Amino acid sequence: MRGLKGKVAVVTGGAQGLGHAVAQRLSEEGCNVWILDLKQDGEKAAIAIQSESGNPVYFARIDISNESQVEKVFLKIGELSGRVDILVNNAAHFIFKGIEATPQDWKSILDVNIIGTSLVTQHCVPLMKKAGAGAIINLSSVSGFIGQSSFATYNATKFAIRGLTKCWAIDLSPYRIRVNSVCPGYIRTEAFDNSCIQLGLDIEEENTRISKLHILGRQGHPEEVAGTVAFMASDDASFITGEDLMVDGGYLAK
Structure with missing residues (x-):
């Protein structure tokens, strides 16, 4: 895609699942990628991606x-890379609770999904201003548009991500920084399996049920979302900001 080669990209939660696919795609497109993750062996993922792409x-x-x-970490990025052109706010904490959610549940998910995302963006923006332009892609979800049983904690944060996206798009437009959200449907990753376990559901039965909710009859693949993120980061999306781009297999079209 146009305008990605040689760019510096930061991907939160990039050592696993959807974030890993995004980091891999951006690296394949010629970006220098920084993966920020809590995963203990995240460096292995970085080494593997680099060995494949050569970047x-x-x-x-x-x-x-x-x-x-x-x-x-952003001081370190500034020292080693000098700037940031692309930020992908993918890292998220998954807590699925309804009205029974405790204050600790709320604090736990808000600390990562909203406050953490905001902190990363706040400290990244000066390096984007230094670059003279930038693209921020926030990962929201179909859960940021609808209500779902026992999902209040998660959905609240995904609705909020969309609100942050639109506010930041306005605030950062004078600096030629575009801000958009990408909103996947159900994507078959380790996070999906873990959420099934958390909710006490049979993974394959839930996969069959969820697949039927999408017009395309299946869950998405991480690589399909990664391609959309790469597009939104590229010059091909240069006139797109403040938008929510669905990658949901027709989930919300029903």
Whole structure:
């Protein structure tokens, strides 16, 4: 895609699942990629991606809800890469609770999905201003558009991500920084399997049920979302900002 080669990209939650697919795609497109993740062996993912693409991939193990850690990693990125052109806010905490959600449940999910995302963006923006332009892609979801049983905690954060996207698009437009959200339907990743376990559901039975909710009759693949993220980061999307782009297999079209 146009305008990605040589760009510096930061992907939160990029050592696993959907984030890994995004980091891999951006690396394949010629970006220098920074993966920020809590995963203990995240460096292995970075090394594997770099060996395939031949482009530099760096790993930093951080908790994005910890401002001190976020500040330090962006100082490091500034020292080594000099700028950031692309930020993909993918990292998320998954808690599926309804009215029974405790204050600790709310604090736990908000600290990562909203405060963490905001901290990363806040500390990244100066490096984008230094670059003279940028693209921020926030991962929301179909869950940011609809109500779902026992999903109040998760959906609230995905609705909020869409609100942040539109506000930041306005605030950052004078600096030629575009901000958009990509909103997947159900994507078959380890996170899906883990959420089934958390909710006490049979993974394959739930996969069959969920697949039928999409017009295309299946869950999506991480690579399909990664391609959309790459497009939104590229010059091919240069006149798109403040938007929500669905990658949901027709989930919301029904």
